[in-house]
Amino acid sequence: MEAQSLLSGFCSNSLIPSIQNPKKPLPLTLPYSSSSLHVQSLKWVSIKTHHFLAHQRLTSQIVSFKKKLHCTSSVEKVDGITSDREDLKNGVRRKNLVVFVSGGGSNFRSIHQATLGGSVHGDIVVLVTNKHGCGGAGYARDNGIPVILFPKTKDEPEGLSSNDLVTALRRYNVDFILLAGYLKLIPIELVRAYPRSILNIHPSLLPAFGGKGYYGMKVHKAVIASGARYSGPTIHFVDEQYDTGRILSQRVVPVLANDTADELAARVLCEEHQLYVEVAAALCEERIIWREDGVPLIQSKENPNEYR
Secondary structure (H helix, E strand, O other), X not given: OHHHHHHHHHOOOOOOOOOOOOOOOEEEOOOOEEOOOEEEEEOOEEEOOOOOOOHHHHHHHHHHOHHHOOOOEEEEEOOOOOOOOOOEEOOEEOEEEEEEEOOOOHHHHHHHHHHHHOOOOEXXXXXXXXXXXXXXXXXXXXXXXXXXXXXXXXXXXXXXXXXXXXXXHHHOOXXXXXXXXXXXXXXXXXXHHOOOOEEEEEOOOOOOOOOOOOOOHHHHHHHHHHOOOEEOOEEEEOOOOOOOOOEEEEOOEEOOOOOOHHHHHHHHHHHHHHHHHHHHHXXXXXXXXXXXXXXXXXXXXOOOOOEO
């Protein structure tokens, strides 16, 4: 009882479970209350205890560690669109991301897993697709990520117009747009609404094998047919044309003598997954630096004086 009274003094309205096995760490689950507008959440407080034989010794151990206990709380809006929570990392606010896909969305999945794992300081708050039944859209729905259809076509009559899309992304407080296998040209309204904030990944070393008509297996077949000895993914900023924006990062892979398009595609895709996560991390940590001549560079996380 003394231990329970002590812990209650640190966190108001805490519920302290009964102590049944003092040899194990004691997890304390702190309650939360909710309303239609706000959710108040209290983080876990964990007390590590060593080998105790009785409640009396447990109580004295808790007292000795009482200065290490912290109760934190945050208030977050739950209107389905925006959040007031400021999650800072080295003074940088966590970013809101939107990903555009047209197919299976393997790069989208890699980035999403990186946001969950903490290597990307951001959250994918919405997915945009031109195919409501594609694999990427299915993955988004399975993970509670809202899906927006764009553009409006005969096949997708529920799709948004360009202006409505910009309005929708504003409502989600989107900071950056990541194109990951999205096959439609980005409308000028979106490019102008998000200057220097839209990235695309292309499966060749741009400016080679880029532009309208170069996508998917068509790129890899063209690379092999050309006799090129190297290929690889390119991440670039998006402008009003296909694959002509400023190049931000590239990764080189060899083209082997007997490569098929499928084999080359698999080799390039493996690098895409790693490269896009690295670039998304730099983007969310505000490590993209623009040179005076308009060339974007990535600032090293380990050494701020180095760029690549």
